[in-house]
Amino acid sequence: MEWQQLEYFQMLAKIQHMTKAAEKLSISQPALSRSIARLEDELGVPLFERQGRSIHLNRYGELFEHRVERILNEYQLGLKELQQLVDPNHGEISLGFLHTLGTNIVPDLIRLFRTKHPDIHFSLKQNYTHLQLKHLLSGDLDLCLMAKMDVPKPIHWTELWRDELFAIVPSDHPLSKRSSITIHELANESFILMKPGYALRLQADHLFEQAKFQPRITFEGDEVSTVAGFVIAGLGVSILPDGLEINQKGISKLHITGMNAERIIGMAWSEGRYLSPAAKAFQQFIFDYFDKQQPS
Numbered sequence: 001m002e003w004q005q006l007e008y009f010q011m012l013a014k015i016q017h018m019t020k021a022a023e024k025l026s027i028s029q030p031a032l033s034r035s036i037a038r039l040e041d042e043l044g045v046p047l048f049e050r051q052g053r054s055i056h057l058n059r060y061g062e063l064f065e066h067r068v069e070r071i072l073n074e075y076q077l078g079l080k081e082l083q084q085l086v087d088p089n090h091g092e093i094s095l096g097f098l099h100t101l102g103t104n105i106v107p108d109l110i111r112l113f114r115t116k117h118p119d120i121h122f123s124l125k126q127n128y129t130h131l132q133l134k135h136l137l138s139g140d141l142d143l144c145l146m147a148k149m150d151v152p153k154p155i156h157w158t159e160l161w162r163d164e165l166f167a168i169v170p171s172d173h174p175l176s177k178r179s180s181i182t183i184h185e186l187a188n189e190s191f192i193l194m195k196p197g198y199a200l201r202l203q204a205d206h207l208f209e210q211a212k213f214q215p216r217i218t219f220e221g222d223e224v225s226t227v228a229g230f231v232i233a234g235l236g237v238s239i240l241p242d243g244l245e246i247n248q249k250g251i252s253k254l255h256i257t258g259m260n261a262e263r264i265i266g267m268a269w270s271e272g273r274y275l276s277p278a279a280k281a282f283q284q285f286i287f288d289y290f291d292k293q294q295p296s
Helices: 003-015 018-025 029-043 059-086 105-114 129-138 199-211 224-232 277-293
Strands: 048-051 054-057 092-097 121-126 143-147 155-170 180-182 190-194 216-221 238-241 251-257 262-270
Touching (some): 003 018, 003 029, 003 059, 018 029, 054 059, 092 105, 092 277, 105 277, 129 143, 129 155, 129 262, 143 199, 155 199, 155 224, 190 224, 190 238, 199 238, 224 238, 224 251, 262 277
Parallel strands (some): 092 121, 180 251, 190 216
Antiparallel strands (some): 048 054, 143 262, 155 262
16 A cells, blocks of 8 residues: 555545545546555555445545644654654754753753754753663753763763752751851751752762761652751751752851762763754753853
């Protein structure tokens, strides 16, 4: 069965006149008749009732017409979507990012990008680094903004910027009036941290390893805002980046001296996997944006 046969059938089913349908299709009437005859032979049933010059759909043809209409509509929709994907000014970008980047950084990036590309749409997935890697590997995401960690091939990660990590203590804590501390001064505290496997937890564990002490952990959370909330409640201290998702009331943020307390954020994508022109344009926009943020 050829695609053209379906288009010929759809036209004839609509007009129900062989000569007029052939004219609409810009082919000869015999050519249209032969095409419909081959289609009926392949299907094993007649699709039209013919009485002299009169032709109309029979019950098989009516049933088949509904399916053909759906097939051709889906084809046109798919064609349109593909055309949008290969047009750098149209299409959709599937972007993953950390929860902590959703309050200002990602909205600002998308807003600025869409001033020049208003017809490009975004499919957004807000998730943690280890889950984003799974979505990248499966092809569900084009690009990810995620913390630095070991990534499997064919994932490629490149650094964009760095955020300072702070010691977060309750506002009534004895250390709360300080502007900075060493991490050793927290050695006897109870810690509230992200669950194992999360990038922020890996970075905190790295700081503890450098300081050569094992923290006493009283709670492990999935959300930065939840961890901060437990700190506000006086249940422990934590190590977190600054951000709008943290309730600033009830906590004090202290610089950690004596070591590089920071998280590194970068962009990841799957090398060798097709990136649409729209996704490539956004990728380059992100690189250019953070290049401009670097001190000259």
